[in-house]
Amino acid sequence: MEVDIVISGGLLLTMDDNYTVIKGSLIAIEGDKIVYVGQSTGINEQIFSAKKIIDATGCLVLPGLVNTHTHAPMVLFRGVADDLSLMEWLNNYIFPLEMKYVTKDTVYWGARLACAEMILSGTTTFCDGYFYPGRIARAAIESGLRIVLGLGFFDSDEDIDSAAKKHSATARRFIEKWQHISPLVTPALFPHAPYTCRPEIMRRLKQVADEYEALFITHLSETKEEVDTINERYGLTPVKLLYSHGILDERTIAVHCNWLNEEEIGLLASSKAKVSHNAESGMKLASGACPIHELLSRGITVGIGTDGCASNNDHDLVREMGTVAYLHKHITGDPTTLDARSVLALATRMGARVLGLEREIGSIEVGKKADIILIDTRTPRLWPLYNPYSQIVYAACGENVTTTICNGRILMENRRLVNLDLDEIMSQVESVAETIRQDELIRSRFD
């Protein structure tokens, strides 16, 4: 049988429903799909005549990681304004910098850099929302990564009906444009947050999303201040506000959810809304921590995300997994909270469910898309190997990912990026950064 790629000899963590683990595994890929998964017997290897054979000896083989929340182009602002209060960070640095330096061009190059960073650390799917999403989509497609692409909305004080009509038309055009352009791209709507978009506008956008069965994403209950603001403005907590407007359902992703009361957890559970937990971002900005141990026990589907690099400051989902585990053991005071396998599930099969892509990705099974990464354990920090899940979550970092395959295409092999002009990308980003460094705002910060 002729196939495109065979991966043989690795310790396979399928992350399927039974968490099947196969020592000395054999995977065959034809086009964008996985066509065989089994144990390598020597005999079955001869069945496949592959154009490309990847020797996975000494490696863990697992599904490509799913980053359920980021703002990829924000790598442009990585480290430019850290260790500040949230409002100073946002109002005095990030927003003014975005006003000045976010263009179609800078978004494209920032997204290209972010994609390179993700490939280098094993992420094959990311859910993004930022200005000029078309440029981000182009960057993802050219990089070979899978993307759920949110079109962002900020509200103004325009009359509700005309604002809703205008936004709805924009939303329809966006979804229609992107829904069939590339198998790598899934368009979605992403009104920023209940404190920047009125609930009626959100409701109308949710209806548009529903027409197309598209995802509806929003930041929700990120900070204590947001909860207070929404409570003052509407007399409801943020989750309850969205629930009362019929916005929460299984195609809604609530990002952050750091401040939830019991009732709100119940509403998220009963509505089957999905949650994206951003541990490092919440810790670094001191905005809070989503109680995912409780959410998971209530059957809520939770994924993890890095958030943008102005808040995190990297796209390393391997490192993020470790932080997620540490944080929730610390919060609960219980070291059995979120074992390593459960954390890897958040970054793979659960992440895929958050993005509604569970039929295509999130596990290594016949018929699924070939989104696969390899982690070479033959390095001191990953040696010796007893428990592969522990090794990934507690000992590895993104740089230990050696090979990244997305949609059947090899994007990195043995740490070498394939068909990607990294020098050009870094040089383009550097020229934006050089301008930003000369900005009075930033010069004064570093003088």
Place this chain on the structure above:
Amino acid sequence: MEVDIVISGGLLLTMDDNYTVIKGSLIAIEGDKIVYVGQSTGINEQIFSAKKIIDATGCLVLPGLVNTHTHAPMVLFRGVADDLSLMEWLNNYIFPLEMKYVTKDTVYWGARLACAEMILSGTTTFCDGYFYPGRIARAAIESGLRIVLGLGFFDSDEDIDSAAKKHSATARRFIEKWQHISPLVTPALFPHAPYTCRPEIMRRLKQVADEYEALFITHLSETKEEVDTINERYGLTPVKLLYSHGILDERTIAVHCNWLNEEEIGLLASSKAKVSHNAESGMKLASGACPIHELLSRGITVGIGTDGCASNNDHDLVREMGTVAYLHKHITGDPTTLDARSVLALATRMGARVLGLEREIGSIEVGKKADIILIDTRTPRLWPLYNPYSQIVYAACGENVTTTICNGRILMENRRLVNLDLDEIMSQVESVAETIRQDELIRSRFD
């Protein structure tokens, strides 16, 4: 002027008293010492005729990192027993495994592996305590790393006076043997903890340490249970117990300190005792978190440590720095807590002070030992570069360290370990691990 090594062109973070930063820096090393630090002018570069020139273009140049607490040979048990309650982890797995598999030989090979891991992630000095410390010392010396080597003590119910005499004699022999053997080794005494050593024994060992001006190290207030135990047994909290026995002073290192009341923080401050904070270990085992933001504001000298790899599970002090920052911003609810530079200080100049080595290491200055690392920023996760401290603490991981120099000797260059037979080390550790995997205790865990 003839020198051994010149490092030129990097962005130097000296971590000296003024936190001097030098763009396009020039460092000259002669023997084990730094003999010149300045800006590269082209002219001064010609003054030095170096046997070896390291081009640091695109790199951050900083002091080698100081890991103030680990049990290096415990890499043997990396990931063998995670996600368990603390007592189950310790009593049902770690202690039985140690009884069976800890020998002079396994300690040596475990320590060699740990040293390789540290070199690969930029640590040049570590403070260790484990069985067969002589073998750990040998591993450190052969690896070229600087070590503060604690001789461990566990008490029994033997009569106090004869136990103290016996332990004191052992302690004297140990210090006298190791204090002049190698410039890389500083011997110390390390009674395990107040719940495993009677205070009177600790006091007598502290007197021996004082005779030699040696460090006295102990685990202290790691868990809530420990505080309760000590309170029941002695009617005092752990810190107060040690204070009341005259054990706390500037040559005492209290490791963990996760559970401190106001009075105890005062006693640590007034006694000038040093504290080693192990964030990831405390989070992963859910044993607690040392309130270092408070300790630092009281002038207490704090370093950070990874703890052993059965609890952490790696020796990556770069990653640990990020976790330390995230944790304390989260705990205080304040994103300005522990800015990136302060966190790098904990891992360099402050760590050196914890270990009483501040005159020799911890910063890059003329006259100090040449313990220097390079982090190459020309990679997507560290690009673009605005703030070097942020980049190290919030975006880097240990694998981004490209060159490691300790005591004037290059141990790693461009990610290649120098003069170190990694295959032999990994194969020796693997043969121990293979035996452990066959152990009934472990087989049942993974079946």
